[in-house]
Amino acid sequence: MICPACGLGEVVPTQGPGRRWPHKTIPDLELPEAVNIPTCTECGEQWIDDETGAAIEAAADEAFRAALLEKADDSIHTLRRHRVQQRALEKLLGVSHGYLSKLRSAERGPSPHLVAALMLLARAPERVEELRSAWSMRVSEPIPLFAGIESLAWVGGTVHNGATDQSPASAKQIEVEAA
Numbered sequence: 001m002i003c004p005a006c007g008l009g010e011v012v013p014t015q016g017p018g019r020r021w022p023h024k025t026i027p028d029l030e031l032p033e034a035v036n037i038p039t040c041t042e043c044g045e046q047w048i049d050d051e052t053g054a055a056i057e058a059a060a061d062e063a064f065r066a067a068l069l070e071k072a073d074d075s076i077h078t079l080r081r082h083r084v085q086q087r088a089l090e091k092l093l094g095v096s097h098g099y100l101s102k103l104r105s106a107e108r109g110p111s112p113h114l115v116a117a118l119m120l121l122a123r124a125p126e127r128v129e130e131l132r133s134a135w136s137m138r139v140s141e142p143i144p145l146f147a148g149i150e151s152l153a154w155v156g157g158t159v160h161n162g163a164t165d166q167s168p169a170s171a172k173q174i175e176v177e178a179a
């Protein structure tokens with residue numbers, strides 16, 4: 001059909017790389033090259049009917065599952081390099097023994113929640129210890145302040161973390177002691 005947008009090009013099923021769509025948690029998921037999207041040869045406008053839409057959705061779901069596995073794998077490797085033991089990680093994240101090593105063969109892939117936790121830990125492996133402490137029920141256990149708390153806590157000359165009238169320097173000190 002002739003493109004209703006420009007009236008010049010023809011709308012033809014088109015495959016190719018670089019077509020990124022927001023899908024679930026991923027803002028720029030790349031669709032598989034083989035997915036056909038009716039596209040104008042002149043202006044590039046895409047014309048998606050129900051049938052094509054369903055096919056795109058299915059392909060995006062597939063690509064999303066692959067992306068979750070890849071991100072989980074990358075994060076697990078990074079944490080391993082930082083000597084975080086897989087068994088410890090499984091306990092902290094509440095998944096069964098061995099789950100992280102057989103992600104790829106598991107019937108269902110990892111959930112976005114699990115992958116989110118893995119990615120955050122891989123970006124700051126020191127927080128694994130913090131997570132262990134956060135799971136503890138003992139109130140005497142100091143809960144480490146996280147990086148960046150200083151700017152939140154230091155408002156108008158008063159430290160709003162239970163103490164008052166402290167300088168930013170002593171707020172920093174609290175953070176160091178707790179770490």
Ligand SMILES: [Zn+2]
Pocket residue numbers: 003004005006007008009040041042043044045
């Ligand atoms: Zn067009």
